Every structure is written in C-alpha cells, then in structure tokens.
Amino acid sequence: MSFPHVLLGLLEPAPRHGFALKTDYDARFGRGRALGVGQVYATLARLQRDGLAELVGVESGEGPDRRVYAVTSQGVEELSSWLLTPEPPTAYAQSVLFAKTVLALLSGRPAHEVLAAQRVVHLERMREVRRLARDGDLLSRLSADHEIAHLDADLRWIELAAKRLGQLAAEQGAGR
Amino acid sequence: MTAPLLEGAGLGLSFGETRALDDVSVSLAAGETVAVMGTSGSGKSTLLHCLAGVLVPDRGEVRLDGERIDDQSDRRRSNLRLRTFGFVPQFGDLVPELTLLENVALPLRLLRVGHRAATKRASALLDELEVGDAALRRAGAASGGQVQRAAVARALVHQPRVVFADEPTGSLDSATGELVLEALVRLARDRGSAVLLVTHEAVVASHADREVVLRDGRLDVLAAGTV
Numbered sequence: 001m002s003f004p005h006v007l008l009g010l011l012e013p014a015p016r017h018g019f020a021l022k023t024d025y026d027a028r029f030g031r032g033r034a035l036g037v038g039q040v041y042a043t044l045a046r047l048q049r050d051g052l053a054e055l056v057g058v059e060s061g062e063g064p065d066r067r068v069y070a071v072t073s074q075g076v077e078e079l080s081s082w083l084l085t086p087e088p089p090t091a092y093a094q095s096v097l098f099a100k101t102v103l104a105l106l107s108g109r110p111a112h113e114v115l116a117a118q119r120v121v122h123l124e125r126m127r128e129v130r131r132l133a134r135d136g137d138l139l140s141r142l143s144a145d146h147e148i149a150h151l152d153a154d155l156r157w158i159e160l161a162a163k164r165l166g167q168l169a170a171e172q173g174a175g176r
Numbered sequence: 177m178t179a180p181l182l183e184g185a186g187l188g189l190s191f192g193e194t195r196a197l198d199d200v201s202v203s204l205a206a207g208e209t210v211a212v213m214g215t216s217g218s219g220k221s222t223l224l225h226c227l228a229g230v231l232v233p234d235r236g237e238v239r240l241d242g243e244r245i246d247d248q249s250d251r252r253r254s255n256l257r258l259r260t261f262g263f264v265p266q267f268g269d270l271v272p273e274l275t276l277l278e279n280v281a282l283p284l285r286l287l288r289v290g291h292r293a294a295t296k297r298a299s300a301l302l303d304e305l306e307v308g309d310a311a312l313r314r315a316g317a318a319s320g321g322q323v324q325r326a327a328v329a330r331a332l333v334h335q336p337r338v339v340f341a342d343e344p345t346g347s348l349d350s351a352t353g354e355l356v357l358e359a360l361v362r363l364a365r366d367r368g369s370a371v372l373l374v375t376h377e378a379v380v381a382s383h384a385d386r387e388v389v390l391r392d393g394r395l396d397v398l399a400a401g402t403v
Contacts, residue, residue, distance in 0.1 A: 123381065123387065130382060159215075159378070
C-alpha cells in the first residue's frame with residue numbers, strides 16, 4: 001500500500017496535524033498495529049517537499065507543538081490519479097499453503113491432510129471475522145467482507161485441490 | 177453443556193443399494209446455527225430431511241427436546257413441521273399468485289392465527305428484512321432477492337424452534353446471498369431459534385457457529401473442527 005497516498009487521502013477532507021492523522025490511520029487501516037507518529041511526520045515532510053501538501057499552521061497545547069498540514073491542489077490531483085489507477089493483481093499462487101501442498105505431494109506425504117487442516121483454520125478465521133464485524137460500522141464490515149472474500153478464494157482452491165487429488169488417486173487405483 | 181434441542185444419533189438411510197447416510201450424529205442447541213457442508217451427493221440434504229421429520233431414517237434416532245420424533249406417525253411429524261420447524265428452500269418456493277405479505281402470513285393462517293394479527297406479524301418481519309416496500313408485490317413478479325428474503329420471513333414468522341435452510345442462497349448472486357444469510361442468522365439468533373444450514377460453500381458455512389462435513393454419507397471428522 002502506498003502510505004503517502006493513503007495519508008493524502010486522510011488529509012484531503014480538512015487540514016490536520018500528524019497525530020490526528022496517525023489516530024485516524026490506526027482506526028481505519030491499522031488492524032491492531034499502531035503507526036509511529038514519527039513516520040507520519042516524515043511522510044508529511046516528503047509530501048510538502050514534493051508540493052503535494054503544505055504546512056498551514058502550528059497548534060500548541062499540552063506537549064509538543066503540532067504542525068498542521070493541508071493538501072495542495074497538486075496533491076488532490078495526485079490522489080485522484082492514484083485512486084483511479086488499478087492495482088496489479090497479486091500473484092497469490094505463491095502462498096505458503098500452495099507450497100506446502102506441492103511439497104506434501106512431491107514427498108509422498110498426505111496432501112489432503114494439509115488441505116483439511118487448513119480448511120478448518122480458514123473457516124474458524126472466517127467465523128471470527130464475522131463475529132468481530134457483526135455489530136460494527138460500515139467500514140469494519142467492508143474490511144471484514146474483504147478478508148472473507150480472500151479466505152473464501154483460498155477455501156475454493158482447497159476444495160478444488162482436494163477434488164483433483166481424489167481424482168488422481170482414483171485414476172492411479174484404476175491403473176493398477 | 178446444555179442439552180441439545182434437536183439431536184440425530186447414529187442416523188442411517190439407504191435408497192436401494194445406495195447408502196445415503198451412514199452412522200451420522202449431529203446436534204443443535206437453542207439459538208445455535210450449525211452448517212452441514214459437503215459436495216453434491218454427500219448426503220447433506222438427506223440428513224436435513226431426516227432431522228426435519230420429512231424422511232424416516234433406517235437406523236438411529238432423531239430427538240427433539242429428548243423426545244423421539246422419527247418413530248412418530250406421518251400426521252404428527254407433519255404437525256411438527258408446521259408448528260415447530262421453519263424451512264428456507266433454495267428457490268424460495270413461495271406461492272407465485274400471492275403477495276410476499278400473504279406468503280409470509282401463510283404459516284400463521286394455517287395455525288389459525290387471525291388475519292389481522294397474522295398480517296401484522298408478517299409485515300413487521302418483512303420490514304426487518306428490508307423488503308417491506310415490496311410486501312404487496314406478487315411473489316411471481318418479485319426479484320430473486322426479494323423472494324428469498326420473504327422465504328426467510330416465512331420460515332421465522334411462527335417463531336419456530338428450528339429453521340432448516342437448504343442452500344438458502346444458492347439461487348442468488350453472492351453479494352445478495354451474503355445479506356440474506358446475515359439476516360437469517362441474526363433474526364434466528366435474536367429469537368432463540370436454532371438453524372441447520374445446508375451448503376456446499378465454505379463462505380456460507382462461516383455464518384454458522386460451527387460446521388459438520390459429510391463425505392459419501394459419513395461425517396468427515398478430519399475436516400470438521402468442532403464436531
């Protein structure tokens with residue numbers, strides 16, 4: 001994910017200081033991992049250097065002063081262009097699950113057990129994601145939908161792989 | 177652990193030479209949703225029909241609140257399906273000439289609930305399922321999503337103890353299916369009804385609290401994490 005672009009997106013609605021951006025980022029995209037505020041200010045400084053954001057004031061209060069940034073018109077243009085550019089699809093085939101299944105097959109170990117065990121934990125994770133999102137707002141539901149769709153893709157592959165392994169075993173059995 | 181609401185123990189059923197179910201045990205607690213997964217022909221619909229008293233197993237027992245139901249007469253089992261169970265079939269199976277509202281009120285009318293009270297309850301449930309706007313549309317002229325939401329409402333309107341849903345979203349696009357399933361599981365849970373959800377899709381099964389997996393008529397213990 002392009003972190004500078006995400007920050008631009010969070011900054012676009014209104015000028016804000018780095019700490020507010022950090023809090024917003026953690027809530028929407030953090031998934032339990034908090035961002036360092038230093039990383040936010042370093043990125044804001046780069047955005048300023050590139051003419052995509054500008055310093056519009058300093059808020060003082062308890063603790064250190066907080067520099068307030070706003071998006072420039074060039075920044076809005078850059079953000080729109082980034083949002084509308086499709087992401088290249090990731091090469092999912094190179095997952096650990098795929099590698100484990102192949103290695104189990106190559107080594108004569110029971111690949112269907114690898115698949116069956118994975119199906120159980122995938123389903124458990126799907127249920128957990130649903131539970132967490134059940135009473136959540138729209139954003140947490142969208143986030144859950146996204147993760148569930150990816151888990152579902154794995155599970156569909158697991159079902160198909162198990163079927164192919166079954167076919168293969170039947171063919172080998174018939175050939176004997 | 178609480179006593180099961182509905183329990184099938186050691187169920188077996190053969191059709192001629194074909195063994196559709198072989199020593200399958202499964203139970204449901206009140207308010208619990210259990211998915212029965214498996215590929216086509218694995219016996220999952222047969223299991224549903226045995227638990228719901230539609231089919232009588234050759235072997236094993238089905239108990240509701242600890243009382244056997246599989247050895248009851250056709251008439252008593254039919255009565256049980258009307259009063260105690262609700263059904264969501266794959267294609268809704270509403271009466272096409274009736275409105276969605278009339279379809280949903282039908283189980284209550286069969287239970288001799290007055291017209292006004294039945295209509296009121298059906299209407300409230302259609303609103304909860306966000307299909308209230310289409311309540312007066314004939315089922316034959318409604319969209320697949322509207323029909324399936326109405327089918328969920330019809331299955332729940334008489335406050336059944338158990339809802340049997342056989343591929344309930346199999347006829348819908350996946351996004352509409354997700355929303356219909358969410359509604360079914362939420363409304364059943366709110367009312368303390370158990371749900372038996374038959375599906376071949378993991379994403380559908382993940383709406384349930386746990387799943388059992390059938391393979392060639394037998395429970396696949398390896399695949400079922402929490403049986």
